Amino acid sequence: MTSKTVLVSGASAGFGAAIATRFAENGWRVIAFARRAERLAQLVERFGKNRVHTAAFDIRDEAAMRAALDALPESFRNIDVLVNNAGLALGTAKAQDCDLAQWKQMIDTNVTALVTLTRLLLPGLIERRGAIVNIGSISGTYPYTGGNVYGGTKAFVTQFSLGLRCDLHGSGVRVTSVEPGMAETEFTLVRTGGDREASEKLYKGAHPITGQDIADTVWWIANLPPHLNVNRIEMMPVSQSPAGLQVARDQ
Ligand code: NDP
């Protein structure tokens, strides 16, 4: 059993819950962040307070983030691995029809909160020659109609991850951007404002990526020998592939 510590943002559902569970099952101490306290409490019920520490707050709230980090119990303070997973897509409308407030929420969550948490943890990660795993998306590489700002935030995550690699050169800190395609989580429920039918329809018969698949990947990355850095991983379900360009013609 290891005595290492991982911090997982967005650990109340989907990828984050699966990642937190995988690390806790394998003896790591897990710090789990998200807004829904009752979901985070399930991790504590399962693994106990010595293994899992939770903090329920909105990751867009920098003061709350700082307070949560300041309040970490002594045994959880030495974070070895940061998994920047909290994030969301809101809406699928074309840019010209989008709600500006939703765009700002995606940027605040997927970009601003991610860089804030990273910046606050960098000194400790450098001290411990730790690792950062950022959850990007194929939407940051392959644009699709209605992906607009969501895809933009994920392109940022990929490029920020690569930039961190440059800045952390020689520090021993590893940085990986994990960029999944279609995965069945609460993602589409959130994106559609709770439309369960739309969510089920999207994933039906597609054999999408699962939270377990992502947990396997992050677990593998975190446990690689210290001389190896996986820069980027792009993954899709076999059923999904990129689909070409569109042409608007004169009528
Ligand atoms: P889920 O909706 O299942 O989980 C999202 C997690 O992020 C939840 O734990 C949620 O917690 C947390 N979160 C969202 N907003 C906030 C906030 N303001 N403050 C704190 N926590 C927040 O989706 P996924 O597991 O699919 O998504 C995880 C990551 O994976 C996201 O970054 C997403 O963009 C990315 N991704 C998802 C793909 C997919 O197809 N599912 C594919 C590629 C990437 P709570 O609501 O309790 O706050």
Ligand code: 8X3
């Ligand atoms: C989620 C994958 O293709 O729905 O990031 O944007 S996709």
